[in-house]
Amino acid sequence: MDATEGPLAGIKVIELATVVAGPGSGRYLADFGAEVIKVEAPGGDPTRRMGWTGPGEQDAYFWKLVNRNKKVVSLDLKSEQGRADLWALVADANVLIENMRPGKLEALGFSPGALHAKNPGLVILRVSGFGQDGPYAQHPGFATIAEALSGFAGLLGEADGPPLLPPIALTDEVTALGGAFATLVAVRHAERTGEGQVVDVNLLQSMFQIMGPLVSAYAHMGYLQPRLGSGIPYTVPRGTYRCADGVWVAVSSSSDSIARRVLDLVGLTGDERFSSFQARSANREALEEWISAWIAERPYETVVAEFRRVDAAIAKVLDMRDIFADPHFKAREMITEVDGVVMQNMLANLSKTPGRLRHAGKAFGADNEVVLEPLHEKDAVG
Template sequence: QRPGFASIAESMSGFAAVNGEADGQPLLPAIALTDELTGIVGAFATMVALYSGVGQVVDISLLESMFHIMGPVASLFALTGELQPRLGSGLPYTVPRGTYLCADGLWVGISTSSDSVAQRVMSLLGVGDDQRFKSFDGRAAHRDELETLMREWCAQRTRAEVVQLFEAAEAAVGPVMNMADIATDPHFIFREAVTLVGETPMQNLIARLSKTPGELRHEGRPQDADGEEIRKNGWSTT
C-alpha cells in the first residue's frame, strides 16, 4: 500500500521505464499526467454506472488508469518477453518519429506511423527509391541513418518551410508549441480551448455536445461542499 501520488503511478505503471533517452534515466512526465487521466476515467466510469441504473461501487485506481494507456507494451512483453526500450521521442516500429530543430531555432514534431505517409516523407528526404526504406522493418533497421537524414533536412529549413513542405506532401507534421504559442493560435482561439472560469483562465470542456454543450461553472469547490445534501438524504458516505 502506497499513498496515491501521480508520480508513484507513473513510476510503477511502466510509463517511466519507456520514457527518456536511450542512454538516459527513466523520466516522469512534466505534468501530473496520472491525476488528469484518472479524473477523466472517473467521470467516464461514473456515467457508465449511472446508465446501468444499478447502485454499485466505482473502483478506479491511479495505477491502473496509467497502466491502461501503455498501449501494446504489456502485450509485447506477454507474447514475446521483449521490453520496449527508451528511444526519446521515437517508437520501435516508426522511423523517423520525433521532434526536430529547424534552421530558425524552432521545433517540429514529425511522425511516419502510416506506411503511405512514410513513403511520402522518404521522397521529401530524397531517398524514396531506396529499397531499405520501403517497409516499417526496413526503416526501423536503419533508424540512426534515417534520424540523421531527418535532423539534417529540418536543420536546413525554417519551421514554416518544413510545415509547408510536409503539408503539401500530405505528411504528418506539427509545430512544437508552448503556452504562449497556444494563447495566440487561431485554431485554439476559434475552438475556445481556453475559457475564463471565475477569475481563472483554464482549459475548456474536452467534448462539445451539440444539444447540451455544458459549461465549467466553478474553479473548484470547498471540501464537503455537497456533504450536507448527502447526509440530509441519508446517502451513505462509505
C-alpha cells in the same frame, strides 16, 4: 442553460475526494450537469494550496479548475454532526466519490455495505493508488509511483539517459477520465436495475491501460521496449527536430502513405532500407539522422511549408505563449474565462447536449448554508 440542465442533470454526486484524480472525475460529471457536492475536511483540500495562486487570491488555479461547477461544503467526519450530515447527503445521492487509503472509509463508518443498506442504488467510485486490495493497496499512492510501476517512466528519456517522469499531473488526469467513464457505466446499470455497486479505479491500472501492445509483445515475444527519446518502435521517422532557425517541430509518419511522402520529400525515394514499417524500424538510426539533417538545414517556415505541400504531418512544438496566440485554439474556443479565471474549456463538444461552465472552484465552505441548513431543519422537524 442553468445549473439544473445538461445531459447529467438529476444525478447527485457526493465527493469526498481530494487533490486531482478523484475530484477530476467529479469535475467531468459536473461539467455536464451533475450536481456535485464536494465535502471538505477542516483545513480544506490540499489542491487549494497547490501551485500558482493569483494576486490577492487564497485558492490556487489548480483548485479553481478541478473543482469548477461544484457546490462546496465543509464537514468534520470525525464528529457526530459531520457523520450525520454525510449520511443525510448520501441518502438520495446517485454517486459517492472517495479517494482515501483503502479501509479509511470503513473506519469512518461508511463501508460500502453500510452505504448500500442506506441507499441500494448508490454508485461508489473508489479512487486509490493501487486498488482496494493486493500487496500494494496500503502503500502511499501518488502518480509518480504509478508512473514508475506501470512501466511508463521506464520508457521516457533518451537511450543513454535515466528514466524520466512527466512534468504534469498526467496519471491523475488519465485516472480522472477513467473514473468518470466507469462511474457513468455503473450509473447506467443502476438506472436500469436499481442496483448500486463499487467502482474500483486506481492510478496504477489507469496508466497500465495506456501501455498499448507492449504487454502482448513481452508476453509472446519477450520484447522490452528501450528508451528512445521521442521515438516509438513502430513509427519511423517520429520525433522532435530542430530547424535551422532554432524552432522545434514534431513529425509523425504513422502510416505507410505518409512515410512514403516524407521519404520522397527528403530525397529517399525508393530506398529499400525504408520501404516498410519493419524496414524503417530496423534502420531507425540512419533514417532519423537523415531527417534531422534535412530539417536542420532549413528554417521553420520552409520546413512546415514543404511538409504541408506533400500532406505530411508536422507541427511546431508550442509553449503556452504560442498556444494563447494560436488560431486553432481560438477558433475552437479551447481556452475560456470563468469567474475571472482563464482555464481550459470543455473536454468535448456535444452537438445536442453540451456541457457548461457555471463557475470556478469556490471558497471553502461556500455552500454550507444552502446545502447543510435544509438537512438540519429536516432533523429539527423530525
